[in-house]
Amino acid sequence: MTFALRIPGYGVANVKSTPLAYIKMMRPQDILTPQPAGLACKPGGFHIDPVRPVERAVITHGHSDHARAGHGAVLATQETLDMMRLRYGENFARSTQAIKYGEELRLGDVTIKLHPAGHVLGSAQVSVTCNSTRIVASGDYKDAPDPTCAPFEVVPCDVFITEATFGLPVFRHGDAADEVKKLLASVDLFPERAHLVGAYSLGKAQRVIALLRAACYDAPIYLHGAMEKITHYYQSRGIALGELRPVKGMKKADLAGTITLAPPSATSDVWTRRFPDPVTAFASGWMRVRARARQGGVELPLVISDHADWDGLTATIKATNAGEIWVTHGQEDALVHWCKTQGLSARPLDLVGYGDEDSGEGDVQASDESGEA
Numbered sequence: 001m002t003f004a005l006r007i008p009g010y011g012v013a014n015v016k017s018t019p020l021a022y023i024k025m026m027r028p029q030d031i032l033t034p035q036p037a038g039l040a041c042k043p044g045g046f047h048i049d050p051v052r053p054v055e056r057a058v059i060t061h062g063h064s065d066h067a068r069a070g071h072g073a074v075l076a077t078q079e080t081l082d083m084m085r086l087r088y089g090e091n092f093a094r095s096t097q098a099i100k101y102g103e104e105l106r107l108g109d110v111t112i113k114l115h116p117a118g119h120v121l122g123s124a125q126v127s128v129t130c131n132s133t134r135i136v137a138s139g140d141y142k143d144a145p146d147p148t149c150a151p152f153e154v155v156p157c158d159v160f161i162t163e164a165t166f167g168l169p170v171f172r173h174g175d176a177a178d179e180v181k182k183l184l185a186s187v188d189l190f191p192e193r194a195h196l197v198g199a200y201s202l203g204k205a206q207r208v209i210a211l212l213r214a215a216c217y218d219a220p221i222y223l224h225g226a227m228e229k230i231t232h233y234y235q236s237r238g239i240a241l242g243e244l245r246p247v248k249g250m251k252k253a254d255l256a257g258t259i260t261l262a263p264p265s266a267t268s269d270v271w272t273r274r275f276p277d278p279v280t281a282f283a284s285g286w287m288r289v290r291a292r293a294r295q296g297g298v299e300l301p302l303v304i305s306d307h308a309d310w311d312g313l314t315a316t317i318k319a320t321n322a323g324e325i326w327v328t329h330g331q332e333d334a335l336v337h338w339c340k341t342q343g344l345s346a347r348p349l350d351l352v353g354y355g356d357e358d359s360g361e362g363d364v365q366a367s368d369e370s371g372e373a
């Protein structure tokens with residue numbers, strides 16, 4: 001006779017009714033263990049999104065705090081591998097293997113599968129199953145609609161590892177389409193001025209463009225040089241973004257009444273002098289915090305985020321039906337506390353090196369990529 005056994009901190013297993021059988025079960029923390037290099041799966045012989053070079057890496061998505069160069073073997077979706085290649089060059093890893101969403105792969109003693117995370121093109125949650133315990137590492141995710149990537153998929157599991165970038169009840173992002181309407185209203189209101197939208201170049205910029213198109217804005221959209229490569233890559237994967245033009249070489253007067261997407265750091269430097277009296281916008285979940293927008297000199301804050309907000313995080317945690325929640329990068333404490341009030345076992349993971357959150361400042365690479373929000 002077998003029965004399903006749920007032991008707090010140990011996951012669920014179908015256990016034969018011998019009294020000692022469950023002692024052989026692997027605890028979730030033996031399956032995935034936080035280490036300085038990142039989340040290590042010893043029984044599978046790999047790390048997830050390692051921050052230091054490792055032998056085998058499984059990468060959730062292309063943002064530079066998750067996808068780093070210098071690993072031995074890298075397993076990820078085709079899109080994530082392509083983005084790493086675009087950023088780091090052909091030799092970013094010794095070998096690569098693409099895996100599709102839903103495809104099952106045996107690695108050592110575990111089985112892994114990738115599922116859409118709804119964060120950016122190619123982004124994936126990693127489901128790791130060992131014996132009968134399933135842990136899902138979500139990477140960064142959002143449950144809000146986004147025409148530029150596959151929608152987030154809820155994966156039932158025993159342990160869910162959630163991010164907590166916006167893990168405070170104050171963060172409610174609202175509808176991104178309404179934010180884009182604000183931008184278009186401003187363009188109508190100030191036809192003699194240029195609109196400069198600060199947006200991280202991987203994911204956010206393409207989403208803003210797609211939202212503008214969905215709102216029937218069909219004029220050409222201008223791009224800062226730093227976003228051209230990745231945006232054209234999105235187009236090559238079949239994401240419709242309409243007519244895009246490089247802003248380079250444009251006459252100042254001809255940019256009146258236009259919209260240009262640029263990395264956040266570019267919107268506050270001398271580069272903006274090429275635009276006629278620019279209105280500076282910034283698309284980020286942080287724009288919910290007015291002080292933050294003011295500090296950054298943002299005239300038109302747009303609350304558009306590639307991360308789940310508080311409602312998204314808590315709804316997703318419930319939907320996974322996981323009995324145990326591990327919380328990482330962001331506002332861990334509040335989310336851990338909320339989980340406990342729901343009767344769930346929860347703890348912060350204390351991983352370092354991810355999304356050390358965007359202040360929108362610093363060098364282009366850091367503010368443009370690793371601090372996406």
Ligand SMILES: [Zn+2]
Pocket residue numbers: 061063066119140372
């Ligand atoms: Zn990310």
